[in-house]
Amino acid sequence: MTNKKRIIAVIAGLILLAVMVWLALGSHGQKHGKDTSSSQSQTKAATTNLPKGVKSTDWDLVLINKQHPENQEINFTQAKVGDKVVNQKIQQSVIDFMAGAKAAGYDTTLVSGYRSIEYQKEVFANVLANNEKNGESEEKALAETKKVVQTPGSSEHQTGLAIDLAGNDALAKYPGLTGEMDQFTSQRWLIDHAPDYGFILRYPKDEASIKETGIDYESWHFRYVGVTNAKYMTKHHLTLEVYLKALKAREAS
Ligand SMILES: [Zn+2]
Numbered sequence: 001m002t003n004k005k006r007i008i009a010v011i012a013g014l015i016l017l018a019v020m021v022w023l024a025l026g027s028h029g030q031k032h033g034k035d036t037s038s039s040q041s042q043t044k045a046a047t048t049n050l051p052k053g054v055k056s057t058d059w060d061l062v063l064i065n066k067q068h069p070e071n072q073e074i075n076f077t078q079a080k081v082g083d084k085v086v087n088q089k090i091q092q093s094v095i096d097f098m099a100g101a102k103a104a105g106y107d108t109t110l111v112s113g114y115r116s117i118e119y120q121k122e123v124f125a126n127v128l129a130n131n132e133k134n135g136e137s138e139e140k141a142l143a144e145t146k147k148v149v150q151t152p153g154s155s156e157h158q159t160g161l162a163i164d165l166a167g168n169d170a171l172a173k174y175p176g177l178t179g180e181m182d183q184f185t186s187q188r189w190l191i192d193h194a195p196d197y198g199f200i201l202r203y204p205k206d207e208a209s210i211k212e213t214g215i216d217y218e219s220w221h222f223r224y225v226g227v228t229n230a231k232y233m234t235k236h237h238l239t240l241e242v243y244l245k246a247l248k249a250r251e252a253s
Pocket of ligand 1: 112
C-alpha cells in the first residue's frame with residue numbers, strides 16, 4: 001500500500017511539474033513573439049489577408065516611381081478642382097476631402113495635382129539651369145536637382161491620382177512644402193482622415209517606409225487608391241510598393 005501511494009504521489013508530482021513547465025514555456029513563447037517579431041508577423045498577416053476583389057492591375061493602384069518610370073504621357077479624362085487638374089475619376093474625392101477638412105475647421109490649399117511629363121521636364125530643366133548658373137559643376141548641379149525634383153517620367157503626379165494638399169496655416173509657414181508641416185493640426189487632420197476619402201499618405205515618415213518608397217517623408221503628398229485599399233494599407237502600415245507586391249503574390253498563387 002505504501003509503495004502504491006508513493007508511486008501515485010510521484011506520478012502526481014510529475015504531472016504537476018509537467019503542467020507547470022508547459023505553462024511556463026507557453027507564456028514565455030507568447031511573450032517572446034509579442035516582444036520581437038510582432039511587427040514582422042503583423043506585416044505577414046496583413047499581406048496574406050488582403051481585401052477581396054482587389055487586383056494589382058486596378059486603375060487606382062498604378063505604380064510610378066524611380067524603379068517603375070512611365071515615359072509616355074498617360075491618357076485620362078482630366079477634371080479641375082479649383083485651378084488644378086486631376087484625373088476625373090478622383091475629382092469628387094478631392095472635393096470631398098477638402099470639404100471634410102473645412103467642416104473640421106481647416107482651410108486647405110490644393111498645391112499640385114496632375115503634372116505632365118512635359119511640364120516636369122520644364123521644371124527639371126529650370127532647376128538644373130539655375131544650379132549650373134550658381135557655379136556648380138554639371139555633375140553636382142544634376143545631383144542637386146535630382147534631390148529636389150523628381151526625374152521626368154518617375155513622378156506620381158503624371159498619373160493625375162496624386163495631390164499635394166496642405167493646411168493653409170502649414171503652407172503659410174512652409175511655402176516650400178516640408179515634412180514639418182505636420183506640426184500643424186490641419187496637416188495632421190489631413191493625414192489622419194485621408195483614407196476616409198480614398199487617399200494614403202504616400203511617403204510616410206518611418207525608416208522602413210522610406211526604404212520601400214525611395215522617397216523621404218512628405219507630409220503633404222496624398223495618393224488616391226480607393227477607400228478599401230487606403231483603409232487597409234493605412235491600418236497595416238503598407239506602402240503601395242509592398243501592397244502591390246503582396247497582391248501580385250496572391251495572384252500568382
Ligand atoms: Zn507631390
